[in-house]
Amino acid sequence: MTDYRADFDIPRDLCYLNAAYMTPLTHRQVAIAQEAAVRMSQPWDVRQVDFFTQSEAVRARAAQFFGAQSDNIALVPSVSYGLSIAVRNLRLAAGQAILVLADQFPSNIYPWRRLAAETNAEIITVQAPDDQDWTKAILSQIAALQDRLAIAAIPQVHWSTGLQIDLAAVGDAIKAAGAQLVLDLTQSLGAVPFSVASCDPDFVAVASYKWMMGPYSTGFLYVADRHLDGIPLEENWIARRGSEDFRRLVDYQDGYQAGARRFDVGEKSNFHLMPVLEDGLAWLDRFAAGEIELRLRDVTAALAVSAERAGLKPAHCAHRSANILGLFVGADAAQIAARLQDLGVAVTARGETIRLAPHLWVDQVDLEHFGDAIMRI
Numbered sequence: 001m002t003d004y005r006a007d008f009d010i011p012r013d014l015c016y017l018n019a020a021y022m023t024p025l026t027h028r029q030v031a032i033a034q035e036a037a038v039r040m041s042q043p044w045d046v047r048q049v050d051f052f053t054q055s056e057a058v059r060a061r062a063a064q065f066f067g068a069q070s071d072n073i074a075l076v077p078s079v080s081y082g083l084s085i086a087v088r089n090l091r092l093a094a095g096q097a098i099l100v101l102a103d104q105f106p107s108n109i110y111p112w113r114r115l116a117a118e119t120n121a122e123i124i125t126v127q128a129p130d131d132q133d134w135t136k137a138i139l140s141q142i143a144a145l146q147d148r149l150a151i152a153a154i155p156q157v158h159w160s161t162g163l164q165i166d167l168a169a170v171g172d173a174i175k176a177a178g179a180q181l182v183l184d185l186t187q188s189l190g191a192v193p194f195s196v197a198s199c200d201p202d203f204v205a206v207a208s209y210k211w212m213m214g215p216y217s218t219g220f221l222y223v224a225d226r227h228l229d230g231i232p233l234e235e236n237w238i239a240r241r242g243s244e245d246f247r248r249l250v251d252y253q254d255g256y257q258a259g260a261r262r263f264d265v266g267e268k269s270n271f272h273l274m275p276v277l278e279d280g281l282a283w284l285d286r287f288a289a290g291e292i293e294l295r296l297r298d299v300t301a302a303l304a305v306s307a308e309r310a311g312l313k314p315a316h317c318a319h320r321s322a323n324i325l326g327l328f329v330g331a332d333a334a335q336i337a338a339r340l341q342d343l344g345v346a347v348t349a350r351g352e353t354i355r356l357a358p359h360l361w362v363d364q365v366d367l368e369h370f371g372d373a374i375m376r377i
C-alpha cells in the first residue's frame with residue numbers, strides 16, 4: 001500500500017484527525033510555495049500571460065470535482081465571498097423562506113440573514129433530527145413550506161457531526177418546489193463524490209484548505225449557466241473582456257471574460273497561492289472517482305469501532321459520511337477532546353460532539369494510537 005503519510009510532515013507521535021479543520025500542505029507544496037516566493041522576488045520574469053495561465057489550469061482542475069466545465073467555475077478566496085455572490089444574484093420576495101440547517105457553518109448563515117432582513121423574508125431552520133436522518137428532515141420541511149420556499153442553502157456533509165445529506169433527493173424536491181439550491185461543499189468536495197448533474201444547484205461554494213488540499217484563502221464558486229450573466233461582487237479589471245492585452249486596459253470594456261470568470265476575486269492570479277493550490281488538486285487527481293471516499297470509509301469505520309469499544313456513540317453508519325465521524329458524547333465533549341490532545345490525538349469538539357476527520361495520511365499506527373488513547377480516557 002502507498003504510504004501517503006510520507007507526503008506530509010506529520011510528527012510520528014501525532015495522530016492528526018483534523019482534516020475538517022485544516023489539511024497540512026504536502027512536502028511538495030511547501031517546496032512549491034518557496035519557489036513561488038522566490039519568483040516574486042524577481043517580478044521582471046513575471047509575464048503578462050502568467051496572470052492567466054496558472055489560474056486557468058486551477059480552474060480546469062477544480063471543475064472536474066464539480067462534474068462541471070471550467071466556464072462555470074469562479075476563483076474566490078472564501079465561502080463567505082462566494083455566497084455573497086449568490087445572495088446578490090438569487091430571486092427572493094417578501095414573505096418567502098430560506099431554508100438552512102441547525103448549527104450550520106456561519107459562512108452559510110450570515111449572508112442569508114442579511115438577505116432575509118433586507119427582503120423581509122424568513123429563515124427556516126431544519127432542526128437536527130433525533131434519528132440522524134437529515135435528508136428526511138429536509139424533505140419534510142420542503143413539503144411543509146411548499147411554494148413559500150425560495151432558497152435552500154445547505155451542505156452535503158454537516159461540518160460538526162459528519163452526517164450526510166442525499167443531495168439528489170433534496171435537489172429533486174427543490175426543483176419541484178420551484179426553489180433555488182445553494183451548497184457549501186467545504187466539508188465534502190475532494191473526499192466525497194459530487195456532480196452538479198445530481199442536483200442542479202444554482203451556486204456551490206467551497207473553501208479549499210480542507211478536503212481540496214489547497215492553501216488557506218483559496219476556494220471555488222460553481223455558477224450554473226442560468227446565472228452566468230449575473231452581477232459580480234467587485235468590478236476588477238482582470239475580469240473584463242480583453243484584459244489579456246495590458247497595453248489597452250484603458251480602452252474600458254463593458255463586457256466580461258467568458259463564463260463565471262466575471263465573478264473571480266480581484267488579483268485572482270495570486271502568484272503565491274495558485275501554484276500550491278494546483279499541486280494540491282493534482283495530489284487528489286491521482287485517485288479514481290470515489291476511491292478516496294472508499295478508503296476513508298474504512299478508516300472512519302475503524303475509528304468508530306474503537307470509539308464504541310470505549311463506550312462512546314458514533315454517528316449511525318447509515319447516515320454518516322466517509323470523511324467525518326461525529327461522536328455524540330454530550331457535555332464532556334470539550335474535556336474529552338482536550339484529553340485526547342494531551343495524548344497526541346488532534347480532534348475538534350463542536351457542541352456536544354467530538355469530530356474525527358481523518359485523511360489518507362492516517363495509517364495503522366494512528367488507528368492504534370487513537371484506540372489506546374480513547375480507551376485510557
Ligand SMILES: Cc1ncc(COP(=O)(O)O)c(C=O)c1O
Nearest residue numbers: 078079080105107159186187207
Ligand atoms: C462548512 C464550512 N464552510 C465554510 C468554512 C470556511 O468559511 P470561509 O471560507 O468563509 O472562512 C468552513 C470552515 O471551517 C466550514 O467548515
